[in-house]
Amino acid sequence: MDNVMMDRLIKNLDELVNARSGVLSSIRRDMLEAVEKAVKEVLPQNALRRYVKRTRSLLIVDKTRYNLNDFKRFVVLGAGKASIGMAEYIEKILSDKIDSGIIVAPREVASKARLEKIDVLPSTHPIPSMLGVRASEKLLEYASSIDSETLVIFLLSGGASALIPLPASPVTLEDKAQTTKLLLNCGATIDEINIVRRHLSEIKGGRLVKKLGNAKIVSLIISDVVGNKLEAIGSGPTAPDPTTFRDAYEVLKRYNLWDKIPESVRKRIEDGLNGIVDENPKPGDPIFEMVQNIIIADISDVCEAARRHLIQRNYPVRVLTRYMEGEASEIGRFLASVLKEHASRRKKTAIICGGETTVRVRGHGIGGRNQELALSASMNISGLAYSCLISVGTDGVDGPTNAAGAIVDDETYREAVEKELNPIAYLEDNNSYEFFKHVGGHVITGPTGTNVGDIVIGVYYSE
Template identity: 40%
Template sequence: LISGGGSALLEQLPDGISLVDLQQTTELLLGCGASINEMNAVRKHISRVKGGQLARAIFPARCISLMISDVIGDPPDVIASGPTSPDNTSFSDALQVIDKYELIKKIPDSVRQHLLTGFAGKIAENPQSNDPVFNRINHRILGSNTLALQAAASAAKHLGYNVTIVTSELQGEAREAAQKIAAIANDVQQLNQPIPKPACVLFGGETTVTLLGNGKGGRNQEFALAALLEMGESDFDYLIFSGGTDGTDGPTDAAGAFASPTIWQIAREKGIDPQDFLNRNDAYHFFEQTGGLVKTGPTGTNVMDVGMILVR
């Protein structure tokens, strides 16, 4: 069984690289804004199990990888850094990431030396898609964002809603994504598009947040707050929710939050300015005071985020 978090839980390091070295390298990559693909290009080349190397180690044994996906598009080579999947990156790609973010002098000496040795051809590259080790490997996706959305759609239909799933690949800045989702809510109300009322419009994926303040929150709470501001004084019966399927959103005890006319009205009655809270990335405290937090507790499964628009 392979799922999100596998990159951290499953590891065997090359000789000379310590766990502290790996942790320092990972922290540097996270801090510089490297994408998940860029991080994986590096991590796969300072490991003995990532990037298909576990498949190489167990060959010729037959392996069925049962996967729970926490990444957009469900690519097996990205989930948990692809221990049983081909690696289409190289030591050269890993060094390009290090150079791009000017980390060559910041990463531990052991990591730098290992990457340079591999680049010189003195360490074998990870197995590619044409490697015979993958003839004995099968991958099956057991859980994904798409499957979660389909389950939500089934539940909403039983409640009497007209339902559509608009995307399972919502990405980008949370505030900008919220503007697009709010526009769909207005289209449902004014045009009965993309579906007529009572409507449940579902979406999923994983957005990001650029920290500008020192408040408390997470990407889903920030999304909901930005959506609330976009909806403004709208007084029709709507609700916009976004939450993490693992039950945790950022460093908080909430899975996410929801926006609605009631939340807007409570904020006005209490004299709370939602724009001020958004400017400070403080969505948690805004929704804590207005009653919009959604707390599920840890679910034990992560298939990214799911959200919905309800219009009645």
């Protein structure tokens, strides 16, 4: 039992299970354990073990073999929420070869890193800061010292966009942070946000590759982007950028932000539109001939691991989508309708969705997209006996809160009303965190050390 507890990813799993009895308690345990299995599938060391192996003087990355004797120097660089775990694995299998390296990680976990040859620089997420600028400058300074006889292993994961901000002139950090906040609050997708951020950066959109000269680069990527667009993951520091300044302009116009963003951001984009500033390097550019970009984990792995677990627990399972996007509250309402459809036929089912929703901030509360999705669903499965839904961010952090997400069932709404709470008011105020603080249902993991987006599981149990 002690070993099981030590292996728990969800710290309050038993509390959430014991909050119900009978069938609902069993459903909750099955769903929570499915989420645990799913997230563990994409922990950095588990993902890397499937794709990166070493046999004496050979480094095998997927199907590509690198003769280690062909290189005089081995360097590890990287950024992202999973960078520490990724670096630990690479350092383990290449400890006798690695010369040195730098990775940038969230400051909450950077101090806990235990690496011998790779320096860990702290930064902030989701809003960039001077801490990140200093880390980016050090990363670029280090990159400029690398030559053609070096093998660079670049470790990239979700969160890198904010962790390594290096604003391009005339944009200031404050201006870039303000633009990021506006995009986050208006409901723009992570892909759209990154289109803008790539065009305000000296390091993203393939620009890092320019700094690395003719070195061979192996970029190992844990994707948090729906559809796995290389240019969108961490804003693509080692990938060609197929988007343009025109695309960045259109994103800002689409959300009515063009007149709200700082003047320096408008000038940067206007200069790009007028050809005064060069576009980011595009697909087909010769600088990418020495780059191998490979995705080692994504939301598909999470969905598949959850599916396998629920099948073992005798649920008929359907993965509805691995491309979930849209307003969190609307997705929650839709998934509740799917459970109602199965209930109308008294058909036991489990549905799985992976992706990343957004929240259009209208109120003044505290919450995150997963909690908002779950709150919305709870209002629509109220009274639907033996129905349950869980929504969790695989990074363990949902918005500016200590929760990874939330779990709800057909009793959640009733409990709220009994406590004289108004779920609709909490939803309208974007105050999902406080709602679940009163009612119960927060899923607590702490930072997981990975990030591939969000997973949602819904269950209707017909006896």
